[in-house]
Amino acid sequence: xxxxxxxxxNVTAHYGRIQALKGISLRAMPGEIVTIIGAxxxxxxxxxxxxxxxxxxxxxxxxxxxxxxxxLSPDRLPPMGLCQVPExxxxxxxxxxxxxxxxxxxxxxxHEAIRRDKDMVYDLFPVLKERRRQPGGxxxxxxxxxxxxxxxxxxxxxxLLLDEPSLGLAPLIVKQIFAIIKRINEENRTTILLVxxxxxxxxxxxxxxxxxxxxxxxxxxDARALLGNPEIRKAYLGE
Amino acid sequence: xxxxxxxxxxxxxxxxxxxxxxxxxxLWPLLGIGADGVLSFAETFAVWGRIAAAALVCMVVWRLRRxxxxxxxxxPAGSLRDGMARVAAGVPRPVWLIxxxxxxxxxxxxxxxxxxxxxxxxxxxxCLGLGLNVVVGLCxxxxxxxxxxxxxxxxTYALLSIHYDLSFWLSLxxxxxxxxxxxCIIGYPTLRMRGxxxxxxxxxxxxxxRILLNNWMSLTNGPNxxxxxxxxxxxxxxxxxxxxxEHLYMRKLEYLYYVILVLAVFTVIAVRRLNFSRIGRAxxxxxxxxxxxxxxxxxxxxxxxxxxxxxxxxxxxxxxxFAARMRFVSPESFSFMESVMVLAMVVLxxxxxxxxxxxxxLALIALPEAFRGFELYRMLAxxxxxTVMMLIRPAGLIPAKRMGKRGEExx
Numbered sequence: 001x002x003x004x005x006x007x008x009x010n011v012t013a014h015y016g017r018i019q020a021l022k023g024i025s026l027r028a029m030p031g032e033i034v035t036i037i038g039a040x041x042x043x044x045x046x047x048x049x050x051x052x053x054x055x056x057x058x059x060x061x062x063x064x065x066x067x068x069x070x071x072l073s074p075d076r077l078p079p080m081g082l083c084q085v086p087e088x089x090x091x092x093x094x095x096x097x098x099x100x101x102x103x104x105x106x107x108x109x110x111h112e113a114i115r116r117d118k119d120m121v122y123d124l125f126p127v128l129k130e131r132r133r134q135p136g137g138x139x140x141x142x143x144x145x146x147x148x149x150x151x152x153x154x155x156x157x158x159x160l161l162l163d164e165p166s167l168g169l170a171p172l173i174v175k176q177i178f179a180i181i182k183r184i185n186e187e188n189r190t191t192i193l194l195v196x197x198x199x200x201x202x203x204x205x206x207x208x209x210x211x212x213x214x215x216x217x218x219x220x221x222d223a224r225a226l227l228g229n230p231e232i233r234k235a236y237l238g239e
Numbered sequence: 240x241x242x243x244x245x246x247x248x249x250x251x252x253x254x255x256x257x258x259x260x261x262x263x264x265x266l267w268p269l270l271g272i273g274a275d276g277v278l279s280f281a282e283t284f285a286v287w288g289r290i291a292a293a294a295l296v297c298m299v300v301w302r303l304r305r306x307x308x309x310x311x312x313x314x315p316a317g318s319l320r321d322g323m324a325r326v327a328a329g330v331p332r333p334v335w336l337i338x339x340x341x342x343x344x345x346x347x348x349x350x351x352x353x354x355x356x357x358x359x360x361x362x363x364x365x366c367l368g369l370g371l372n373v374v375v376g377l378c379x380x381x382x383x384x385x386x387x388x389x390x391x392x393x394x395t396y397a398l399l400s401i402h403y404d405l406s407f408w409l410s411l412x413x414x415x416x417x418x419x420x421x422x423c424i425i426g427y428p429t430l431r432m433r434g435x436x437x438x439x440x441x442x443x444x445x446x447x448x449r450i451l452l453n454n455w456m457s458l459t460n461g462p463n464x465x466x467x468x469x470x471x472x473x474x475x476x477x478x479x480x481x482x483x484x485e486h487l488y489m490r491k492l493e494y495l496y497y498v499i500l501v502l503a504v505f506t507v508i509a510v511r512r513l514n515f516s517r518i519g520r521a522x523x524x525x526x527x528x529x530x531x532x533x534x535x536x537x538x539x540x541x542x543x544x545x546x547x548x549x550x551x552x553x554x555x556x557x558x559x560x561f562a563a564r565m566r567f568v569s570p571e572s573f574s575f576m577e578s579v580m581v582l583a584m585v586v587l588x589x590x591x592x593x594x595x596x597x598x599x600x601l602a603l604i605a606l607p608e609a610f611r612g613f614e615l616y617r618m619l620a621x622x623x624x625x626t627v628m629m630l631i632r633p634a635g636l637i638p639a640k641r642m643g644k645r646g647e648e649x650x
Contacts (some may be wrong), residue, residue, distance in 0.1 A: 099520055
């Protein structure tokens with residue numbers, strides 16, 4: 001396959017009268033890890049929410065596997081293979097870990113395959129297996145992030161959107177989670193679009209990166225080149 | 240005694256005193272101001288004194304327990320409780336169910352008309368509470384106009400019975416469907432709203448239905464209500480002349496008790512199956528986090544509409560029975576207060592918990608009856624009992640169990 005799996009063309013979006021996205025264009029090739037970095041309020045999460053149609057784009061187009069997804073409602077996207085791990089994890093606190101995972105496979109009917117995928121998630125995150133009968137809300141922050149990722153994996157995504165997986169987690173846990181993101185990408189050839197404030201870690205993991213500032217893409221380059229870019233180092237890596 | 244516990248003790252006694260003073264302030268205007276403007280204190284002091292004495296006894300016992308002076312009682316009480324729990328857990332579930340069924344089935348044999356009347360009412364509210372539980376407890380949509388669907392069901396059967404002489408049993412599915420349609424009609428425009436806004440809109444809908452019933456004279460006969468509704472009928476085999484079936488209207492209260500018992504059992508089973516199905520899990524996901532559920536591929540709008548429609552259908556079933564039992568319907572049976580009562584049962588019993596709601600219905604219907612001895616102060620005692628229940632068990636009488644029920648746990 002040659003075309004991009006996910007492509008945004010000049011997307012704008014508004015919260016009421018405030019413009020959050022001022023013409024975002026980006027693309028992700030199959031099997032790639034693409035990261036979006038930027039400061040608070042740059043429009044990173046809004047970009048992901050617009051891709052999933054929770055926030056409606058005002059203009060522009062979002063294409064997944066060459067097909068525009070803007071006319072579809074958010075619940076139609078996971079069956080197509082586009083799934084999001086939302087910011088702040090947003091697991092279902094009073095459902096058990098196991099039920100949370102089942103919700104990820106809600107639209108699927110193939111019970112056998114769902115069971116196997118669940119075992120795969122438990123392999124990836126053994127702690128979730130230990131706690132599968134606990135309500136999701138009783139897990140620690142890191143475990144909840146694992147649960148949120150596991151839940152999204154249950155939908156067998158071709159492209160996985162991750163919104164700030166490092167948010168509020170201890171550095172050791174963040175490292176662990178990033179290692180698993182890499183593993184998901186390598187084992188399933190899952191395309192990953194990673195939104196992060198922790199630019200250093202994100203750029204080390206990604207193949208390419210976009211830098212967002214006040215709703216616009218200001219820079220686009222290979223992750224390695226961005227890591228070496230003195231301006232980026234100064235603005236986002238704290239040097 | 241450490242200083243900490245001494246201040247703790249002083250504090251609770253102070254609160255106790257303040258509470259009693261406050262009660263007096265509340266009580267006196269009710270009892271002390273006479274019709275002709277005469278102020279008296281004697282009666283207030285008599286009532287207040289009794290309450291204060293009872294409260295004092297409770298307070299002393301509680302303080303003694305806190306300070307450990309009743310420790311000698313705790314050990315035997317604890318072992319007694321453990322023993323009871325062991326015995327209860329040792330009895331298999333089917334035995335419990337059979338015992339409960341036997342108790343419910345034989346209820347009319349050893350009770351008076353009054354008790355049966357209360358039991359019928361409790362069962363009607365069990366159906367209503369469980370129906371509302373689908374909407375409020377599972378899907379998390381606050382509905383303040385639920386009684387409208389009860390009204391739709393009742394009037395559907397009333398009209399069908401009076402004008403078309405349709406039987407009770409045939410009317411049940413028709414009324415359930417009509418109530419579900421009414422649920423969709425209200426749900427379709429309003430379910431885009433969340434939280435408080437939805438509550439206000441449903442409140443409005445409940446009132447619209449009541450006012451409609453009140454004013455549509457040609458159809459509903461307005462506030463005068465509809466008379467001449469038939470009781471449920473059954474065909475009994477009869478050997479009077481050859482073998483034939485004899486049609487019998489079940490007017491007697493015992494028969495009606497069995498009819499509503501069947502309806503209530505049906506509702507319990509249906510709601511239980513919904514609760515533990517894939518749809519039930521999606522409803523709970525919507526309750527927990529609507530946006531997250533949507534991003535996981537749940538069509539939240541359709542599922543919320545489904546919750547509304549199925550909740551309404553159970554309300555419609557209860558309404559049919561209500562019309563058949565009273566053989567008369569009028570709009571005043573479907574007031575806002577009824578919605579509040581049903582909601583209170585769900586919240587008091589424990590949202591999402593089926594046994595909790597059954598107990599909640601029992602408590603809210605039976606308690607005011609039990610308090611009839613208090614005469615004038617009946618509703619005061621009822622309010623007090625509700626407050627105490629919510630203080631002691633804030634999550635409901637029997638909170639919903641969240642674990643070990645679904646998915647791989649069932650294996």
